[in-house]
Amino acid sequence: MSEKQFSNPAVRWIDHRLPIFSFLNHEANEYPTPKNLNYFWNFGSLAGISLVVMIITGIALSMSYTAHVDYAFESVERIMRDVNHGWLLRYIHMNGASFFFIVVFIHIFRGLYYGSYKAPRELLWILGVVILLLMMATAFMGYVLPWGQMSFWGATVITNLFSAIPGVGEAIVTWLWGGFSVDNPTLNRFFSLHFLLPFVIVGVVVLHLVALHRFGSNNPLGIDTKGPQDTLPFHPYYTIKDFFGLSVFLTFFAAAVFFFPNFMGHPDNYIPANALQTPAHIVPEWYFLPFYAILRAVPDKLGGVLAMFGAIAVLFILPWLDRSPVRSGRFRPIFKIFFWLLLADCVLLGYIGAMPAEGLYVLVGRLATVWYFVHFLVILPVLSVIETPRPLPQSISKPIFTGGGAMAGAAAAPKEKV
Amino acid sequence: MKKLLCVIAAVLFTSPVFAAGGGGELKHAEWSFDGPLGTFDKAAMQRGFQAYREVCSGCHSLNYIAFRNLADLGYNADEIKAIASEYEVEDGPNDEGEMFMRAAVPADHFPAPYLNENAARAANNGAYPLDLSLIFKARPNGADYLYSLLTSYVEAPSHMNVPEGMYYNAAYSGNMIAMPQPLYGDDIEYADGSDSSADAIAKDLVNFFAWTAEPAMETRKRTGVAVLIFLVLLSGLSYGAMRFIWADVKK
Numbered sequence: 245m246s247e248k249q250f251s252n253p254a255v256r257w258i259d260h261r262l263p264i265f266s267f268l269n270h271e272a273n274e275y276p277t278p279k280n281l282n283y284f285w286n287f288g289s290l291a292g293i294s295l296v297v298m299i300i301t302g303i304a305l306s307m308s309y310t311a312h313v314d315y316a317f318e319s320v321e322r323i324m325r326d327v328n329h330g331w332l333l334r335y336i337h338m339n340g341a342s343f344f345f346i347v348v349f350i351h352i353f354r355g356l357y358y359g360s361y362k363a364p365r366e367l368l369w370i371l372g373v374v375i376l377l378l379m380m381a382t383a384f385m386g387y388v389l390p391w392g393q394m395s396f397w398g399a400t401v402i403t404n405l406f407s408a409i410p411g412v413g414e415a416i417v418t419w420l421w422g423g424f425s426v427d428n429p430t431l432n433r434f435f436s437l438h439f440l441l442p443f444v445i446v447g448v449v450v451l452h453l454v455a456l457h458r459f460g461s462n463n464p465l466g467i468d469t470k471g472p473q474d475t476l477p478f479h480p481y482y483t484i485k486d487f488f489g490l491s492v493f494l495t496f497f498a499a500a501v502f503f504f505p506n507f508m509g510h511p512d513n514y515i516p517a518n519a520l521q522t523p524a525h526i527v528p529e530w531y532f533l534p535f536y537a538i539l540r541a542v543p544d545k546l547g548g549v550l551a552m553f554g555a556i557a558v559l560f561i562l563p564w565l566d567r568s569p570v571r572s573g574r575f576r577p578i579f580k581i582f583f584w585l586l587l588a589d590c591v592l593l594g595y596i597g598a599m600p601a602e603g604l605y606v607l608v609g610r611l612a613t614v615w616y617f618v619h620f621l622v623i624l625p626v627l628s629v630i631e632t633p634r635p636l637p638q639s640i641s642k643p644i645f646t647g648g649g650a651m652a653g654a655a656a657a658p659k660e661k662v
Numbered sequence: 663m664k665k666l667l668c669v670i671a672a673v674l675f676t677s678p679v680f681a682a683g684g685g686g687e688l689k690h691a692e693w694s695f696d697g698p699l700g701t702f703d704k705a706a707m708q709r710g711f712q713a714y715r716e717v718c719s720g721c722h723s724l725n726y727i728a729f730r731n732l733a734d735l736g737y738n739a740d741e742i743k744a745i746a747s748e749y750e751v752e753d754g755p756n757d758e759g760e761m762f763m764r765a766a767v768p769a770d771h772f773p774a775p776y777l778n779e780n781a782a783r784a785a786n787n788g789a790y791p792l793d794l795s796l797i798f799k800a801r802p803n804g805a806d807y808l809y810s811l812l813t814s815y816v817e818a819p820s821h822m823n824v825p826e827g828m829y830y831n832a833a834y835s836g837n838m839i840a841m842p843q844p845l846y847g848d849d850i851e852y853a854d855g856s857d858s859s860a861d862a863i864a865k866d867l868v869n870f871f872a873w874t875a876e877p878a879m880e881t882r883k884r885t886g887v888a889v890l891i892f893l894v895l896l897s898g899l900s901y902g903a904m905r906f907i908w909a910d911v912k913k
Binding site: 279318321324325331332335476480481484485487488491492494495498499501502503505506511512514515524641 | 698726731795796799800801802804835875876877878881882883885886887889890893894896897900901903904907908911912
């Protein structure tokens with residue numbers, strides 16, 4: 245990293261000894277970014293900001309929350325009623341979880357479409373999947389904290405999954421619970437871990453960013469940047485674009501927080517936890533529904549658990565399943581179709597996850613689960629061999645094609661000369 | 663495995679699909695608090711509060727509401743003191759180590775009608791009258807649900823056998839409810855001479871419980887309007903700034 249000469253002598257003095265200003269200048273100011281990024285590239289920064297919002301509101305909430313089975317529910321209601329703007333903190337945190345997942349899901353599907361997981365960005369992708377796993381664990385434990393009916397029964401169902409592990413399953417569940425049922429020790433440790441994990445996520449996000457800045461962002465054309473004519477400095481071009489994206493995101497977020505704060509929640513969670521009364525339908529939060537559908541699709545319990553974790557595990561090896569050298573789905577006519585099918589399949593799984601496991605829903609859930617795995621394990625490897633990609637532009641700024649019809653990429657790269 | 667099966671079985675067999683008599687049917691009504699700009703109807707809330715005191719509070723607690731919260735209904739400090747002083751709450755221990763009863767003050771919460779759940783069940787044929795503070799938010803479509811529940815005590819269909827101590831309610835999931843019909847019309851005399859038909863009282867109660875479930879609702883929506891106006895303007899400005907900065911970039 246080259247040392248920049250700053251005009252302010254104090255900054256220069258510090259920077260010579262501790263080059264944080266050079267670092268920030270290099271990574272957030274000059275940082276060369278492809279000039280053709282579309283709005284789907286806004287969701288990375290939105291995810292980071294969502295994480296910060298969750299941590300800030302979460303710390304404020306923890307100051308008034310009581311992690312005890314006799315007081316947790318009441319303390320949340322106290323936050324809603326007696327803490328100054330407690331209702332706002334709590335609704336931001338509650339809806340923030342949903343919006344964080346919306347943003348992250350869009351971010352992931354953007355990566356899937358534009359092949360952002362391919363060399364040399366495999367570790368960047370894998371770190372992202374680690375963040376997703378940590379987010380899921382954090383969100384699950386956070387949902388338990390208000391100690392409503394869904395909190396309690398969701399915790400009971402999900403922790404019980406570990407009993408599927410042969411031999412030691414029951415012992416592991418007892419160990420997780422800190423007792424023989426979901427009870428006060430469970431609530432206490434979930435609170436502790438729910439506080440800890442977001443900071444672990446911050447750590448992995450830092451690694452994610454280090455890996456990102458090694459080769460820079462992928463872009464809609466999926467080709468490498470060839471020089472300064474292909475890039476723009478991050479500031480002001482992408483700082484302002486991210487700021488605009490943030491304003492729009494916050495508008496939607498605020499609409500939910502202020503006008504539909506309970507739309508994505510479940511009414512049963514306003515009933516205090518009761519170990520003697522099972523809710524009519526135990527459903528997880530919406531962002532877990534596709535995984536819940538996969539879990540229930542397999543008639544065997546251990547099989548279901550393996551399939552559910554497998555649905556994430558398959559993402560870890562994705563860079564080696566899709567061997568096509570072309571990154572962007574724009575130049576892969578068959579891949580593109582299967583991408584949209586996968587997206588539809590995930591939405592369908594989410595719908596099935598919300599429905600009772602009976603009748604036709606079971607069959608559709610199973611087919612959708614099979615399709616999910618077929619997409620990753622069969623279709624992507626086969627496509628990498630049989631698909632003929634469309635010709636790629638030579639560079640981002642020079643949309644001249646290496647072969648094939650000139651019309652093929654006309655939409656992808658408009659007619660401007662350098 | 664056994665545990666999961668138990669949970670799944672419990673889910674299946676307690677679900678409304680399996681309950682005898684099928685799910686409840688809801689009536690729909692217009693509510694002042696509906697919609698992004700909805701507000702509480704204070705007069706209706708005061709009537710609902712009176713109805714809660716005279717009809718519901720014999721069995722149902724209102725644990726999350728303190729007398730001081732009644733300011734939201736339009737009562738002034740003296741009126742709230744007067745209302746609170748009509749209640750007795752347990753306090754203590756005093757210097758002798760004894761618990762004692764005293765008149766409630768605005769800072770106290772509404773005292774519950776029963777000491778604990780067991781006492782409540784013993785007095786109610788084994789059924790537990792729920793706390794009503796959050797009932798509005800704890801049911802899907804809370805407003806219409808509570809309104810329907812309170813006004814759907816009808817004759818049971820001839821093929822249905824209503825057990826002793828249970829009542830038929832068309833809006834209740836499974837139709838068999840342990841709560842006897844609470845409203846018959848003219849159950850109370852409103853100070854402002856308002857309509858005291860069962861239907862009108864039920865609506866007043868819904869207005870009251872919409873407030874007990876979320877006293878901050880009006881503040882929330884009012885704040886939301888200001889925040890949204892700000893964010894829409896901010897989005898417009900930042901879009902303009904973005905176009906300005908990107909103007910010199912050649913595609």
